[in-house]
Amino acid sequence: MRRKCRIWWPKQLSSTQQLSYNLLFGWFVSCSSDSLDIVVAFASNHESSSNRQSPLQEILHSINGNMHESLQDKSKFSLLGHHRACLSSGHVFCNGVEEDDLRKSSAYCADGTSRCCGQWSCGCIKLDSLLDECKQMSMESNYWIELAYDSLHVHARDIRWIPKLHRIHWNGETVARCDVHVCKSDCFCCLVIVYETPTYGAHHFSLRFWNSSDHGKTSLKKPQWVDELHQKQPLNDLDTVILAINSAAAAKKFFEKHDGERSSANIPIIWMFCALMWHLLAMSVASLSTFFYIFLQFSHSFLNFGPQSWVCAASAKAFSNTWINIRIRCCQILYWPIFLQDNDLRSQSSVECAEKVALHKHSMWSSLVVDILLGNLIGLALLFHAESVCLWVSKFASDFTNELLRSGCVWLMGVPAGFKLNIELAGVLGMISLNTIQIWSTLWMFVGSLFIYFIKGLAISAIIFGMTIPAALVIDMITIATLHVSTLHWLISILYSQQLHALAALWRLFRGRKWNPLRQRLDSFDYTVKQHVVGSLLFTPLLLLLPTTSVFYIFFTIMNTAISLSCMCIEVIISVIHATPYIKIVLRLIKPRRCPSGIWFEVIACQSNSSDSPWSTSIDKTNLPFEEVPQKEDINSIISSVLISILHSNYLSIGHMVLPHYRKAYSEVSGSYFATSVLGLLSGNKIASTLGATLPSTMPWLFIPHKEYWCLCRNVILACNVDCNNH
Known part of the structure; x- marks a missing residue:
């Protein structure tokens, strides 16, 4: 069985050479027995543990209590292990003393302190009593790692040093360095993923895609192998890993609060001035x-x-x-x-x-x-242009009333477009429309003298309360000012619709059909001769009067629809102003880095198992085309390698965001x-x-x-x- 270990490593720890003993803090994330994700949040020198006011276990418990609830349920913040310097030849050094010599002599470190005092039965280097206790507690939770720095020959993205997995305690078993780099049937596959620690206001990582909801709307039946794939246990828990990476900065900040070596720096004068200005702004x-x-x-x-x-x-x-x-x-x-x-x-x-x-x-x-x-x-x-706007609106209202409404009604009372209409019905509908328009125009003549004040009040309300309120007020004023048009359209539409319903009912009478409202269908029905005669007498005049009613209905429908579309355009502007993020x-x-959408990995180096120290393969391509996918005979060599990759984010476009x-x-x-x-x-x-x-x-x-x-x-x-x- 191949064990897979992924080490999520902060980029700042690989920028400069680290020579001293350092403790690693972070999370162990495991979703299966053969897969483990080690998220390293930060590293701290274990010499400062004696300067802290609280025990290390209490500090870790306090930090874990401040983490996100989802992260607490999946993994606990803990002491992962430690790492030390490593030369390119593969020998591990602890404060100047080679590990092999340390094991032979069980001697102390070169500086005479007791930080390295022999070895454990499992082969791990002993630390001081406090950290050994923490190690025992971590090993009780089935995991403990020892890393060593190794030089990366290709300096990609300012990465000079890469952690080399020296030893790991996994569920009671100890996997040493020789087991890591030798390819066997039950070998160990390690992947180091370098990430830049997310910080508020700079960047973060996210697995959410802008079109993720679109994939769930498909109605196609999934093949059986897809359902079986979903039922299998996942190889990793990327949601928890990304959540842990996004929490690394907060964990480090909480840890530094307990650090006794933090020094209080003098506050610059410019910061005091900025604080004073901020107080004035707040007030x-x-x-x-x-x-x-x-x-x-x-x-x-x-x-x-x-x-x-x-x-x-x-x-x-x-x-x-x-x-x-x-x-x-x-x-x-x-x-x-x-x-x-x-x-x-x-x-x-x-x-x-x-x-x-x-x-x-x-x-x-x-x-x-x-x-x-x-x-x-x-x-x-x-x-500033209230008078000109008032004149333009007055002229537009006058043209709309005289050139469109009055002229249109007079035109419909004659022979519109050569159609011969019923003169009596057209005259009645035209006179009603003209009288309504005249009465409403007379009423608005008294309001016209106050229209300039309405324009100025509209401008002042826009300055004080914003654009949406006067825009909504314009919609309401257009609705009130064109109330006569909407009223005429409502009356004509009632006449038109009732005429259509009557003609439809009479047509069903001639066909011997009757509408059944309970079953919502047409049923057969035997009508009498008198009903057919009365139906014929009603059907003929209604059908002949339909063109006249239709012409007036079409005219006022066009007028009312144009007014409604203008109000809808203003409504769209208001809703866009409210909805735009x-x-x-x-x-x-x-x-753009503050708007991530998914992640991707850039492979920068690959260490083959055939060689122990030097990096045999280096890759510096962000997007490999499909033609460069490894062939079948190369898969085993790549799988049995230690890959070094960098974690990147995709970014949302403005369109996908809005x-x-x-x-x-x-x-x-x-x-x-x-x-x-x-x-x-x-x-x-x-x-x-x-x-x-x-x-x-x-x-x-x-x-x-x-x-x-x-x-x-x-x-x-x-x-x-x-x-x-x-x-």
């Missing part, structure tokens, strides 16, 4: 937020008090889009300090989880800031929505005038004292600066 933002908080609380209390409550309810119905966006904006202003609080401290141990939490925390205020910036740009432009896009443009958010926002819009709309237009039924895009959910109204809210805003901004410095 300014907190004061501005508290001002808006007081204004919102006063407005909320005023609108819900006594006689004003019915005004609030009526305005919520008339200006539904504006009311929803005002509610969303109020929740964003009230709750942004709540979202910036650190509620799950344990998730901060993993860089990937910390990045997710940070993106979730900063998504609200980033959307708020972008919305206000866009509102300021459009609001200032609208404020601005903080993710900024991070992707500035630091697309899931837009899909979520427009999850209700599908092909059936457009098919239903087209069918409703043809049959005269009512159709939806909005897309129904998903907007951010609103939260309950927040009631806390003003002073407490100000302190909360200030504290969360100061905490953001502290978190950045800690990471």
Whole structure:
């Protein structure tokens, strides 16, 4: 049985030569009896163990308690083993004394200390009493490793020294160096994977792919060998390994807190100045937020008090889009300090989880800031050109009323496009439409003098509250201003649809069929002669009047659809502003490494088992083409080698990052929505005038004292600066 061991090694430990005894800390991850992943988080000199205030086991237990829950369930943070210097000839040295001489003489180290005091029965070098106790406890958990540094002849990616597995205790068995590098039927295969330690704000690793959910939607039947493959025990647990790698920096930080040799450096003056400026920024933002908080609380209390409550309810119905966006904006202003609080401290141990939490925390205020910036740009432009905008809107409304509505109705009352219509019915429908248009135009003449103030108020609201609220207000105002068109369309559509239903029912009468509403089907039915005569008398005029009704219905449907499409375009803009992940896009443009999507390995060197020390094969190709895949006769030589590879990440593109958010926002819009709309237009039924895009959910109204809210805003901004410095 071939045993497989993968050592996940930090890159910084291979950049410089290490000559002293060092202890390795990390995780043993095993998902099968013949496979083991050793994730090395960091290395520490064991001489500093005497300077720590707490015992090493208590420190390890404390660090493990601060790790992510998923990582605690799969593996425990522990002392992995130790490593020492190794020359290229393959001899291991401990503080200047060769290991073979140490075994023969059982002598102390060259400096006379008791750090190396003989050997164990298994052949391992003895350490001091404290570390020997830790080793015994680690061996009780079935694993302990001894590594030695070996020089890598090809300096790839600043990697000069590679750990060489000297001895490993595996489930009570000791596998020595000779067993590692000799190819047998039950040989040992070792793989060293060098990774760059993830740090918050720099990079991390992730196994999630942007299109991973697409693979689960296939309806094809899987072959039997696929199901059998899934039932087999996996060879590795990459999820736990990647989680451990992402937690390496946090484990090292927790370990250094217990290090007695940490020195307190003097704080530079520039840092003190930056801290002072950050305090001023926190106080300014907190004061501005508290001002808006007081204004919102006063407005909320005023609108819900006594006689004003019915005004609030009526305005919520008339200006539904504006009311929803005002509610969303109020929740964003009230709750942004709540979202910036650190509620799950344990998730901060993993860089990937910390990045997710940070993106979730900063998504609200980033959307708020972008919305206000866009509102300021459009609001200032609208404020400076209010008169010209007012004249343009007035001219457009006049042209729409006179050139399209009135002229169109007069045209339909005559002979439109050469069609001979029913003069009486066309005259009645035309006169009703013209009178409605005239009455509504007369009412808006009194409002036209106040339209300039509406434009300025719209600009000021955009500057203060952002772009989405005035955009929603524009939708509601367009709906109210074109209420006469929608009303005429509704009346004509009722007449048109009832006429179609009557003609369909009469046509079934002639065919001897009757609609069964219980079974939802057509059944045979014997009609009387009188029913056929009455049906014939009704069918003929209804059929002859259908072209006249259809022409008016088509005209007002085109007008109403054009108005609805303009409102839908503004609705799309509002939903895009809310759904766009601005903080993710900024991070992707500035630091693409903070947006990983999957991993890949770059093989840089390969040590054949036929030679003990020198690296016989070196590879420096990031992407090997398919033609360079080893042939069957070369597989055994590669498998029986010690491979050195580097862990890399793939990165999300901006499109793949933004697309899931837009899909979520427009999850209700599908092909059936457009098919239903087209069918409703043809049959005269009512159709939806909005897309129904998903907007951010609103939260309950927040009631806390003003002073407490100000302190909360200030504290969360100061905490953001502290978190950045800690990471």
